[in-house]
Amino acid sequence: MVRSLLLAALFLLAGVGGFASPEKWFEVAKAPRLANYRISAVLDWPGKRLEGRETITWRNGGEAPTSEFPLHLYLNAFKSPRSIFYKESRGRMAQPASPSSWGYCRLKSVKMGGEDLPGHFGEDETVYWVKLPRSVHPGDTIKVDIEWESLFPQIRMRSGYSASGDFLMAAQWFPKVGVYQKDRWVCSVYHAFTEFFSDFGVYDVELSVPNALMIAHSGTSVPQGGFDARRDPARKDHVVYVLHAEDIHDFAWAAMPRRAWGYKKFSWVRDHRETQIFLYYRAANIHNVERQFRALKAAMRQANEVLFPYPFPVFSVVDVPEDVDQMEYPTLVTAASKTFDPTGNRCGLEDTVIHEFAHQYFQGILASNEVEEAWLDEGFATWFTAKVLDQDFQGYYNSRRLHVGGSALAWWDYWADPTGDSILQPGYRMRDAAAYGRFAYSKPALVLNQLEAHLGRPVMEQVVAAYVKEMAFKHPTGRDFRRIAERVSGRDLGGFWRDHVEGSEVLDVVIERVHVRDSLDGGWKETAKGMFFAAPVPVSPGPQGSVTLQRRGGIQAPITLWVRLENRLEQRVVWDGQGRWATFEFDSPVVAAILDPDGNYPMLKDRLHASYTTKPVRRGLHYWAQIVWGAVMAVLQGIGLG
Ligand SMILES: [Zn+2]
Numbered sequence: 225m226v227r228s229l230l231l232a233a234l235f236l237l238a239g240v241g242g243f244a245s246p247e248k249w250f251e252v253a254k255a256p257r258l259a260n261y262r263i264s265a266v267l268d269w270p271g272k273r274l275e276g277r278e279t280i281t282w283r284n285g286g287e288a289p290t291s292e293f294p295l296h297l298y299l300n301a302f303k304s305p306r307s308i309f310y311k312e313s314r315g316r317m318a319q320p321a322s323p324s325s326w327g328y329c330r331l332k333s334v335k336m337g338g339e340d341l342p343g344h345f346g347e348d349e350t351v352y353w354v355k356l357p358r359s360v361h362p363g364d365t366i367k368v369d370i371e372w373e374s375l376f377p378q379i380r381m382r383s384g385y386s387a388s389g390d391f392l393m394a395a396q397w398f399p400k401v402g403v404y405q406k407d408r409w410v411c412s413v414y415h416a417f418t419e420f421f422s423d424f425g426v427y428d429v430e431l432s433v434p435n436a437l438m439i440a441h442s443g444t445s446v447p448q449g450g451f452d453a454r455r456d457p458a459r460k461d462h463v464v465y466v467l468h469a470e471d472i473h474d475f476a477w478a479a480m481p482r483r484a485w486g487y488k489k490f491s492w493v494r495d496h497r498e499t500q501i502f503l504y505y506r507a508a509n510i511h512n513v514e515r516q517f518r519a520l521k522a523a524m525r526q527a528n529e530v531l532f533p534y535p536f537p538v539f540s541v542v543d544v545p546e547d548v549d550q551m552e553y554p555t556l557v558t559a560a561s562k563t564f565d566p567t568g569n570r571c572g573l574e575d576t577v578i579h580e581f582a583h584q585y586f587q588g589i590l591a592s593n594e595v596e597e598a599w600l601d602e603g604f605a606t607w608f609t610a611k612v613l614d615q616d617f618q619g620y621y622n623s624r625r626l627h628v629g630g631s632a633l634a635w636w637d638y639w640a641d642p643t644g645d646s647i648l649q650p651g652y653r654m655r656d657a658a659a660y661g662r663f664a665y666s667k668p669a670l671v672l673n674q675l676e677a678h679l680g681r682p683v684m685e686q687v688v689a690a691y692v693k694e695m696a697f698k699h700p701t702g703r704d705f706r707r708i709a710e711r712v713s714g715r716d717l718g719g720f721w722r723d724h725v726e727g728s729e730v731l732d733v734v735i736e737r738v739h740v741r742d743s744l745d746g747g748w749k750e751t752a753k754g755m756f757f758a759a760p761v762p763v764s765p766g767p768q769g770s771v772t773l774q775r776r777g778g779i780q781a782p783i784t785l786w787v788r789l790e791n792r793l794e795q796r797v798v799w800d801g802q803g804r805w806a807t808f809e810f811d812s813p814v815v816a817a818i819l820d821p822d823g824n825y826p827m828l829k830d831r832l833h834a835s836y837t838t839k840p841v842r843r844g845l846h847y848w849a850q851i852v853w854g855a856v857m858a859v860l861q862g863i864g865l866g
Contacts, residue, residue, distance in 0.1 A: 243497070243537040246444035247468045254535065255424030255471040255697035258285045259401050266432040266459065267479065272324065272385050272392065274374040280401055281367050282360075285423070288407035289359035293341075293368060296422075298396030299329040300349035301414040302377035302384070308348045309381075312416035312652060327377030327384060331399065335369045350414040352399075370399050379548050381416075386545040390484050393548050393558065395476040396420075403593075403699070412595045415652035417660040419587075419594035419601070422473040424697060429467040429475060432456045438485055440504045440542045441477035442556045443469030469536075471697060472554035473591055478542050480504070488513050492524055494533050499524075502540040505561075509543050512561035512573060516541060519574035522616035523581040526608070530685060531585050531692045539584070541577060550576050552583035570617055571633070575609060582608040590695050597702055598651040598660070603668020606634055610669060631673055631826070634666035639829060643728045647671070648702070671724045673826040678720060679713050687712045724827065729778025732829040733801065733819060735785075735836050736774035740813045742767050769814035771836075772807040773799055777829065786821040787814050796821075 243249050265276035284290060301309035303326060334341045334354050343354040360366050374397055377384040383395040402411025403423050410421060427443060435453075446466040448454035456462035469475060490501040501520065503513050520541065524534055536555050544550070544558040551558050557580035561573045586608070587594055587601035594601055610631040645659040647668055654660045676684035687709045695704055702725070710717050723729065746760035769789060780801045788794050789812035799806050819834035828834060832847050 246537075247446045249444070249468075249470040249537060253471060256285055257425045257471070258283050258404075259423040259473070260425035260427070261398070261400075261475070262428045263398055263475075264430045264432075265398070266456075266462070267392075267394075267434070267437075269392075269434050269437060269479070272376040274376070274394070274397060275372075276374065276398055277369070277371050278398055279367055279369050280399075281365060281425075282401055283365040284360045284362050284404060286404040286406055286408075287362055289361045290404060290407075290409070291356045291359045292409060293354040293356050293366075294346065294402040294409050294411035295331075295334075295352045295354060295370075295399040296396070296402065296411060296414070297329040297331070297350055297352055297399055298414045299327045299374055299377070299383065302327040302380065303349060306348070307350065307414070309350065309414045309416050313381075314416075314656070324375075325378040327375045329397075329399065330373045330375075332371040332373060333369075336366060341368070346411070347413045351402075351411055368401075372399055374398075382549045382551050387547050388545055390481050391545050391548060392479040393476070393544065394478065395551065395553060397476070400474075405699070410593065415595065417654060417657065418598060418651035420474060421591070421593040421595055421699075424471050424473045424591065427467070427469045427472065427475045429465075429477075431465045431467065431477065432459060432462045433465070433479055435461050435463045436481055436483075437479045438482045438487070438504070439465060439477055439479050440487070440502065440540050440556060441465070441467055442472065442475045442540075442554050443467045444538050469555065472536075472588070474553050476553035476556055478504070478544070478556075478558070486510065488517075490517050492521065492534075492539075494524075494528055497533065497537075499534055499536065500538050502538070504540065504542040506543060506545070506563075508563045509561050512543065512565075515568070515573055516543070516559070516561065516577050519577040519612075520581060522574075523578040523608075523612050526612045526615060527581075527585060530608075530611070530688060532689075532696070534584065535589070536584075539581070541580070550580060552580045552588065554584070554588050557581065557583070570613065574617060575613065578612045579605050579609045585692060589697060590692060590700050591698070592700050595652070596650045597648070598664035599647045599668035600700065600702060600705070602664040603647070603672065606665045606669035607631070607672040610634070610673075631669050634669045635826075637662055637666040638670055642667070642730045642829075646728055647725055670827050674724055675709070675717075675720065677824050677826055679709075679715070683713050723779045723781070727779070730829060731779040731781060731825055731827045732777030733773060733775050733783055733799075734830055734833040735771060735817055735819055736805065737770075737772040738814050738817060738836050739770045739772070740767050741770065765811065767813050769810040769812060770807050771810075771814055771817055772805060773819065774805045775801055775803070781825065783820055783825065783828075784822065786818045788816040789813065790815055 260281040261278055263276060263278040265274050267274050301307045331352060334343060336357065339357060341354050341356065343352050345352055376392060379386055379393060383393055385392045400422060402409045403421055433439060445452060446468050448466060453463035453465045456464045484507055485504060486507060487502050487504045492499040492501055503516055505513050527534060538555050540556045542558045543561050546560060548558060550560055559576040559580050582605035583601060586604040592600035641662065645654050645663045647663050649663065651660050651664055654663060690712045691705055691708045694708060706717060706721060742762045743765060744760040745763045746758040749756050771785060771787060773785060782798055782800050784796055784798050785808065786796050787810060789810055791812035795810060797808050815838050817836040820828055832850060
């Protein structure tokens with residue numbers, strides 16, 4: 225990983241403690257290694273073009289034979305306006321004028337045992353279906369040899385070169401096989417609002433790049449004759465990096481001129497295992513490196529406690545230019561920081577690093593299908609990020625009255641349009657980018673908070689620990705999470721799932737009215753002399769109070785109301801929430817009332833209308849302060865994270 229030839233010796237001395245070596249990470253495979261890649265590629269830096277050869281060693285991990293072999297050719301999303309990605313992005317991809325602003329992935333040959341294999345494109349050119357000469361039975365292994373050429377587009381989503389011309393993000397850069405599950409291939413076209421799904425394997429990658437470039441990459445760099453890279457005998461001024469990774473399901477790298485970029489190396493040691501951490505930065509942003517590392521340490525510590533120790537020997541963060549997406553790949557993430565950031569806004573820097581690191585687990589290791597169930601990676605990553613912010617950054621966005629802690633941003637985002645879409649909607653069927661952010665990121669994070677409140681923190685911790693342990697290096701689904709949560713908690717979560725995961729209704733209960741009524745006596749009375757009228761007058765026990773609760777949302781849930789009375793007594797009552805409203809009477813006027821005083825419902829809409837006091841001036845101040853604060857935070861959040 226060390227990018228300077230001069231520092232190669234240091235790299236060798238340092239070694240990778242606890243791991244076998246840069247060219248062999250694990251004695252025992254952690255994942256079923258179904259899709260293994262041996263790639264050799266040459267980068268034409270001025271032309272932003274790449275020539276590659278690869279051998280995919282693929283094992284049928286399904287339950288039926290197949291004679292097909294679909295390949296993702298993701299860069300064809302940028303080939304023309306006819307791509308599904310382009311159409312679905314609805315203007316998100318501005319129409320670039322110059323041909324070099326577009327990109328493609330062109331297959332030059334696909335062979336097995338020296339024989340050319342025929343094939344055809346799928347729904348669009350981002351998937352190519354290869355026809356195999358024979359059926360591959362479950363457990364059988366084949367080797368497919370591919371030659372291809374990639375032209376990187378100017379970056380619009382995740383992959384390509386920066387407008388500044390001094391940064392290349394090589395993501396989705398090689399032909400990649402789909403996932404064969406049971407008796408069918410899962411190999412979706414590249415959609416605008418969804419990400420990826422693939423099988424685990426071993427990656428051995430040789431990259432020939434100009435020596436003037438520094439590269440950041442997935443995996444470890446295998447030293448070459450005592451150096452970090454060897455000279456490429458076939459190309460002047462090129463060096464060849466030999467890279468290796470095990471039990472990951474994607475491989476990305478970035479290239480940047482050494483003169484404008486630097487990196488710092490850190491070390492993270494837990495249980496006698498060292499993870500080398502590389503933070504790449506643009507020269508102007510060097511002051512942000514320490515902040516990024518601190519955030520990363522906090523995330524790794526939290527992962528160690530509530531998930532499991534980060535299992536890989538390396539992790540890299542690239543502080544990318546502003547037009548490059550913040551995105552996660554196995555052992556490598558991109559996360560931008562700002563050169564001018566006088567307030568040290570954690571929303572832009574710490575939040576992003578922690579979020580992208582969380583993806584090492586949620587999708588990196590728990591390799592759910594991001595195309596179909598985006599909430600399993602984005603929702604869990606958002607939820608995890610809030611936990612780290614609460615724990616190590618004093619709940620920067622915390623608001624006790626909202627009872628949502630570090631999830632305050634998600635809370636504001638969710639309530640902007642809580643019924644607009646569904647968590648279970650695949651990303652590519654969501655209404656737009658805002659809905660994708662809301663129902664793949666924000667609402668799921670709140671639902672996980674709600675589940676924690678429902679089960680109690682200790683049980684929730686057991687649920688999450690069991691889920692990540694059981695589903696690590698597999699392809700979990702939402703059903704797996706529910707099954708494990710029900711088993712560990714011993715509770716039927718059917719109602720919870722219906723209300724919060726499957727449903728689009730909201731939990732919205734308010735204190736609609738607080739009323740005082742005198743105890744009166746008087747009026748018309750019948751006496752021996754006939755009807756007699758006495759003016760009504762207050763009598764003991766004196767004035768009485770009442771509170772009327774109203775359910776404005778569709779979710780019916782039992783909710784507690786706490787009141788303090790004028791006679792100084794406190795009382796708690798529980799409303800079953802079944803009707804639309806209920807009035808509770810008290811012996812004395814109500815001085816203060818709080819709905820959900822224990823914070824059992826982080827998803828309760830309007831906490832500001834869920835409390836009452838007889839001092840309305842203070843309440844008004846609080847109300848507006850929180851509205852303004854929330855609005856400011858929502859703006860800072862921008863359009864969402866990668
Ligand atoms: Zn994310």
